[in-house]
Amino acid sequence: MSKAPATAKVGRARTAYVCAECGTDHGKWQGQCAGCGAWNTLSEFVIEPAAKAAASGGATRRAGWAGAVEAPKVTALKDVRHMEDARVSTGIGELDRVLGGGLVEGAVVLVGGDPGIGKSTLLLQAVARMAATLPALYVTGEESLGQVAGRAARLDLPLDGLQALAETGVETILEHAAAMRPKLIVADSVQTLWTESLTAAPGSVSQVRESAARLVRYAKETGTAVFLVGHVTKEGGIAGPRVLEHMVDAVLYFEGESGSRFRVLRAFKNRFGAVNELGVFAMGDKGLKEVPNPSAIFLSGGSTRQPGSCVMVTREGTRPLLVEVQALVDSSPLSNPRRVAVGLEGNRLAMLLAVLHRHGGVLVGDQDVFVNVVGGIRVQETAADLPVLLAVLSSLRDAPLPDKTIAFGEVGLSGEIRPVPNGEERLREAATHGFRRAIVPKANAPKSGSVKGLEVIAVERLADAIDAL
Template sequence: MAKSKYVYTCNQCGYESSKWNGKCPSCGAWNSFEEELADTSPAGGGSSLANVPDLYDSIVELADIGADSDVRYDTGIGELNRVLGGGLVKGSLVLLGGEPGIGKSTLLLQICQFLGEEHSVLYVSGEESARQIKLRAKRLGVDTENLYLLIANDAEAIAATIAGSNIDIVIIDSIQTMSISRIGSSPGSLTQVRECTNLFMRTAKSQEIPVIIVGHINKDGAIAGPKVMEHIVDAVLYFEGERHQSYRLLRAVKNRFGSTNEIGVFEMLDKGLAEVANPSQMLLSGRPHNVSGTCVASIMEGSRPVLAEVQALAAKTSYSAPRRMATGFDFNRLNIIIAVLEKRLGIIMGSLDVYLNIVGGFRLDEPAADLSVAMALYSGIMDKQVNEELVAFGEIGLGGEVRSVPHASQRIREAERMGFKQAVIPKQCISSLDRDSTDIELIPVSNLKQAFSVIK
């Protein structure tokens, strides 16, 4: 029986199968198999070790490799530099993902204006015409003479052009439109995306130039294509935010040259993206007055303290099972906090629908936000207002205790800078703080009952 020329590959983990499966046996993803042409080259390539070239002369000592301070390019946008770890590293491959219309191409075209002052930039587009890019550049005020456009989809021809030209920085928009002619599948398929990414990775390393590639995301919010594409690149950045809201968050989920805890905050204006140097002020703007169910959390995003407003609403349910919804906060973590409130404090919420929202499209992933979430829930259920000048942070244990969190002094300084007068903090953190150096009133608590006593 002739072997089929098609195989089915999981677009999440790259697992290959000769037949279609509803669930991937490797990673467990559902409906992730895609049909593609099979590799017809003979196994092992028919070569032996005798024909393999010796790479002994390519071995170098670590001490002999130069590590100059001039290994990063300043993008001209401080928020992007922060997320990248200080700038764009030479020879790096950066993947920028986000929903359509979120501002990926706008951000990249804006950095071309600053980079073009001292470096030559090649902008490769497989989606737009040169006239369309010119119109957008005119609207954004991008008029540098060192920006060059290339409208093409052939990845091999693009790589050859980069290698044969004197280009310092390359932008590929987008990887889903690129293709390699010798591969039979269509652009955007699993094989094309993976092989094109590999090709641009080799080009970036061999030419010692940074390459930024744009990647679309699928309906699940992940970058379209195999997960192996994220393993190939040096940094993976996600552009987050609602299309109908003006604020955008840039977050690193992988970075070989910096921290993955940093975020960049931008505001979408009619003339492009503008940096938001004070995210706390942005997230707290428009706070309601004399309303229960709100509390301000002080969290750390990398080295930056940020204040965010937590809103909670509890209403009598009309269903047999109460609804639980969380926006910007981990749903399972919310259920744990609700269980602790019921078990340790006797606050029965079995007949209440609970809705939790983090204002401004922000997401709280740090355990330090637990205390402010619990205080917002208690405030909403008891209809008691939390002091508008109060901020809270601390992790909640299953015993109802409030546990310590790091960087307490930085969180308090940010709260004081924003005009807050009180801070509910874990009791264990008080020993590491200098009360004389701050004017804010510190309220140390060891359990939830003590924390809730502040709400009157």
């Protein structure tokens, strides 16, 4: 009697619960995540059996994505040949700046932002310009092909070489990609994608993570650059599991004030460049246009000087920017006066006001203090300390600062004015825009001669800066 042929055991699918914040797996549902302590963040996730995963991986390689894969081996790091990442221009200079000089082969970039901010418009403009030199595939899961074509027609975009696909199934998308072999894929958006291996609904934690993982794997195996559009939550973070941001190579956020035509693109993670670069765009009838001189839009441009206003020179990556800091100081009817900072850190404002009282002899303890950075930009460096205090003092005394005056510098707790990086470059930028006077830390005063057309007042203490006004 012959025996039946032995069949390989296939493991049963196991259900786990994954935290949307940190990605920690749990065997059963519970209210609080054991990894990060967040509440009500666990979602069901079906774990693929190992045998099935191996089979699908073999099928993927047989489909011709990457060919033979060599077994890994230990190598001395000094013997590894290092090659500079070849970059391809997106055709949009501000986007290239934020990416670190262009798009790297095989890079996966996640672009997030509020609804209607211009994520799809920016990527459609970029992929349309890049399609002239390399094959590109625009995958839309939220719009029909007619809507995408209509937007491209309104923006007068060149569409030669650009292929489009309205699909949300990851397996189908990868089949089309394997057939046409594009060098650039745009998936709009990652929250609409789903894979057949999971039973969860599209947009769930498990579907977003697994769909993104398959696109990342495809990008690395084939050298295809991938743009992923991500929705944001009401808290401002990208929807889906937190591990999604760890999987990709770059995370870009598109920001803009409601009612303003200006948009700011900022990198929060970039494996191929700096994370403090800033790209500025203006939304118009023909889509997003680059703003080559963003300092002009961050200054009020008013002909009359106003109390409570001070212009500073900040740096975003390699670019110096002139921004206006405004302060409003008013008597408070409250027993605990308010301290409101927009575009600055609120705790640092409270600390600076204490320094102003202790070392400047100016008391604002019974006053409401409101500070705002014009243009919706966020200043994260300490060079804003001195301009903030000068704007507060100007508003308190109802006296405008001298015309065409800029300031920058860090203020210490003992009242000293500390230097900031790239001081001379900031001064040259201010002189380019017609400013004639600068109040700066003594260590930032030009050492190789004066800046043409600019009077530099170097100060060591906060009291010196106040006297200089």
